[in-house]
Amino acid sequence: MAEITLRQLEYFVAIADSGSLTAAAERCRVTQAAVSIALGQLERGIGTRLVIRHPGHGIALTTEGVAVAAHARSVLEEVDKVSSIVSEVRGRLSGRLSIGVYRTLSMHTIPALIDWFGTRHPEVELDFVEGSGSHVQNEMLAGRVHVCVMYRAQLGSACDATTLRSARRLAVMSPEHPLADKPDLTLRGLAAHPAIFLDEEPALQRTLAAFAAEGVEPLVPWRSSSVQTIHNVVGRGSAYSLLMQTTSRSPEGHPLVFRDLPGSPFDNPVVAALPRGVTPTALVSEALSAIRDYWAATDAMLTSGRSSP
Secondary structure: OOOOHHHHHHHHHHHHHHHHHHHHEEEEEEOOHHHHHHHHHHHHOOOOOOOEOOOOOOOOEEEHHHHHHHHHHHHHHHHHHHHHHHHHOOOOEEEEEEEEHHHHHHHHHHHHHHHHHHHHHHEEEEEEEEEEEEHHHHHHOOOOOEEEEEEEHOOOOOEEEEEEEOOOOOOHHHHHHHOOOOOOOOOOHHOEEEEEEEEEOOOOOOOHHHHHOOOOOOOOEEEEEOHHHHHHHOOOOOOEEEOOOOOEOOOOOEEEEEEEOOOOEEEEEEEEEEEEEOOOOHHHHHHHHHHHHHHHHHHHHHHOOOOOO
């Protein structure tokens, strides 16, 4: 068997993850020719075909390719751990850290992490995977992501969670909404007013179930998968909503009022998810410190009456 190099494995994992040689080359910051050559060398070294090329439609892994990709990720992960150990001894962090982020948390999490590592640990290479709670967890369990940032309600049975921030869903409305100043706000009171709800699971399912438990059905003319869109609709006074993300103004600049709903079943902390039984690496622990620091600063700003970052 010919020599197999870490570079070949790195390029092959990039091909497997991205689905094309072009995207793999962009990810590895090399030419497509370099990726193609490395793939050919790896296939000859192993003695089997790893990918099937579909001109104009990317590539597909063979059965052998799927198995090799899984082992290659493990090898590269172990190499990253060695690099991290050396960096820790020298008093600095380096290596690659891939973080899965539930899409509605990405506007908070990703900028904070880029700023934190760029300032304190510039030798760390960050990658992000955004999507639904189930998608980012699947990416982590497949070895393509080191840690996930999401809500506890999305946690799968194969993962453990560490709380990053206590959170609960609140009613959000314009200051001009007829219920904005009403004491003892309830789901039953909200049900008769137009709502725009986040079109994501399990958030939507939990919201509708909470109204059903009160014996009422909410009036929901609109749904959206964008928190910013919902903030703008609410800010214009067209509807209320129930959201985790608090800010004093919508992206369009309209003021927003957030109201607690006493007794509502909406506690849902932000958590870091890891595969069950996996101990956080130094890079993962640093990322969790960065996220906690961001949320602490954000909550302090909201408490003092200023808008969140």
